Amino acid sequence: MENEGMRVKTGLAEMFKGGVIMDVTNAAQAKIAADAGAVAVMALEKIPADIRAEGGVARMASPRMIREIMEVVSIPVMAKVRIGHFAEAQILEALKVDFIDESEVLTPADEEHHIDKLSFQVPFVCGARNLGEALRRIGEGAALIRTKGEAGSGNIVEAVRHMRRITSQMRGLTLLGSEELMRASKEMGAPLELVRMVAKTGSLPVPNFAAGGIATPADAALVMQLGAQSVFVGSGIFKSEDPPARARAVVRATTHFRDAAILLEVSERLEEAMRGLDVATMKEEELLQTRGW
């Protein structure tokens, strides 16, 4: 983490803390998100719930649409690329997006390799379901980790599972003796140097956010109390009955995540949340979180 490029990358991730990053599919939605207090927007062609419903190959959003968003909002703009699709990432870097999400929500372009993120100047965020996966992505150069959760499901259960697992695995490493760390590294499939770092500090060397299934202010407060430093909200905002009000409510809930009186106040004013999916009854091939290696 000592090198300067990495510090500049994680520096921006640090600035997102305590904030909400919202998925948007056009400039009008981006404006709504920014006006509601989002710290950044994530540009994509279709929100995860629609990708799930419509099927087909999901790719990087059109650069023209991303540029329109960059022109409309003054906050940082992120965009997604397919796992392993470094050429999409090169295009986004040339466009000067502020962050790239190498995302399991899009159809993977490479079933064995992720992007060599160290070779880019633009910072990357990647999803993880466990500590080993998080450290592999950091080893490849990710400047920010988010839980995968189960995108587009409106169901928080997977994000909770992933956040709890990562936290508990980090705690576990701090209890190991130094001679046990090589074995832990081997078992997790994670670089030894990063395993040592986590064993020493008890936390990831980059910020750790929650994503995948956050639909309500209570969901945001839950993952924040479980240790997330910020939240990504995908389908939850623009699949709901009242996107601007819900966006504002999730922003306030993320800041005041321990203040039940404020959580009550912001929750009371809302209309229907998005309809959710029961992840437990979904088939393995319907899950997005199993993409990535």
Added chain:
Amino acid sequence: MVGAGARPIVGVLALQGNFAAHSNRLAEMGVAACEIRTPEELSGVDALVIPGGETTTLLHFFDTGTMETEIGEFAASGKPIFGTCAGAILLARKVTGPSQRSLGLIDIAIERNGYGRQVDSFITREPCSVLDSALDPTHINEPLEMVFIRAPIIRSVGPRVRVLQELRGHPVLVRQDRILAATFHPELTPDPRLHAYFVSMIGQDH
């Protein structure tokens, strides 16, 4: 300094942004720090740090309560405020790129994202005479490392503003009475001198 025996408490505005790094830095220095999320919490502190983050998000919180008024009164009572990056933008008199409202507590005109987007963010080191004057013996005469993340540029300063540090012809660290503003992130480096300088402003005659 503050009255005999009273240990000053520095509040860090924790609505959104890099507040934890500021609190940790102050704690490492042995300074009592607490996070501020509601206007009521301001009354218990002697100085305030407004950290980096997104100004549009922070302004959203100013819209929904009395925080903006309370910070104004806090400054009027002579308590020091230190704004870094987004914090400097909020303290400014005038904001451009795009234009947005601000607290107007220091007479500077500032342009958001003045250096460009994230790929234009950078780290640089410069000698800093104001900090060499004391404070932290382990860092004396070391250049000041400055981390600029989608940083703003101060385009002009009023007559009462002292420029403490410049970079490439633009002020990057400025002070007006008990308001201190930096366009970079001292909390992202191991150097405690700037925080020590700020803490020394508590109770000081300007």
